[in-house]
Amino acid sequence: MFRFKRWQFNNYLQNQNWNIKKFSSSNNPNNTNSSNNLPTSYSNGIKIMHFIQGVGICGIALTGYIASGIDPKKATEAEKKYKSNLMHYHKSFGIIMFGCIFPRLYFRFANTLPAHVSASSLEVLGGKLMHYALYGMLVIMPVTGVGMGYTSGYGAPFFSWKMPGVSKEKAATESYKQKASWFYKTHKQFGKILEYLIPMHIGATGYYYVVRGQNLLPRINPFIFK
Numbered sequence: 001m002f003r004f005k006r007w008q009f010n011n012y013l014q015n016q017n018w019n020i021k022k023f024s025s026s027n028n029p030n031n032t033n034s035s036n037n038l039p040t041s042y043s044n045g046i047k048i049m050h051f052i053q054g055v056g057i058c059g060i061a062l063t064g065y066i067a068s069g070i071d072p073k074k075a076t077e078a079e080k081k082y083k084s085n086l087m088h089y090h091k092s093f094g095i096i097m098f099g100c101i102f103p104r105l106y107f108r109f110a111n112t113l114p115a116h117v118s119a120s121s122l123e124v125l126g127g128k129l130m131h132y133a134l135y136g137m138l139v140i141m142p143v144t145g146v147g148m149g150y151t152s153g154y155g156a157p158f159f160s161w162k163m164p165g166v167s168k169e170k171a172a173t174e175s176y177k178q179k180a181s182w183f184y185k186t187h188k189q190f191g192k193i194l195e196y197l198i199p200m201h202i203g204a205t206g207y208y209y210v211v212r213g214q215n216l217l218p219r220i221n222p223f224i225f226k
Helices: 002-019 044-068 077-099 101-110 121-152 174-210
Strands: 156-158 161-163
Touching: 044 077, 044 101, 044 121, 044 174, 077 101, 077 121, 077 156, 101 121, 121 156, 121 161, 121 174
Parallel strands: none
Antiparallel strands: 156 161
């Protein structure tokens, strides 16, 4: 009975293909690497999430960087308003990134990744470390940003809507002050690291194209569906 059930379960997984046939990279038999039977590009789900989060993170980093350069103690009223608007969009896009965490991780682990392009072992290692770091940032930055807004009692704006935070009474307690401070410091510290990771990630794509003559964009282009 146990063997039958195990066989039935394995067969179900193969037939269902994790219930993401439309977004799976393994459904097209022609879309594989003949040497190791791996896909030649990322799944449609990963492509879409990569595009959404890529645009969102660049916008978040840009608005945060510009806003951080405006000193509220020295700024004029117009500059203060400009900074406030920048942070409004910074936090609004941050909420979107927060909502993208689980879909991105789902598509990442539910799909087979494509084979790495021809490169040295050091370049392959560097690419893996970069992706691990960026995936970590995709979780850490939204979580700490939302956590900061929630524990401080200010909440976080989402365009015309606002995510509420804890009550002012609770936010005034020492426990929540410490939590809000930790979220703020962590968010700021990792944000500095992200400022370097983004150009490094984009620069690596340019390096492969210019130096090696390998165009990596079709592998992750959301407008090229399989």
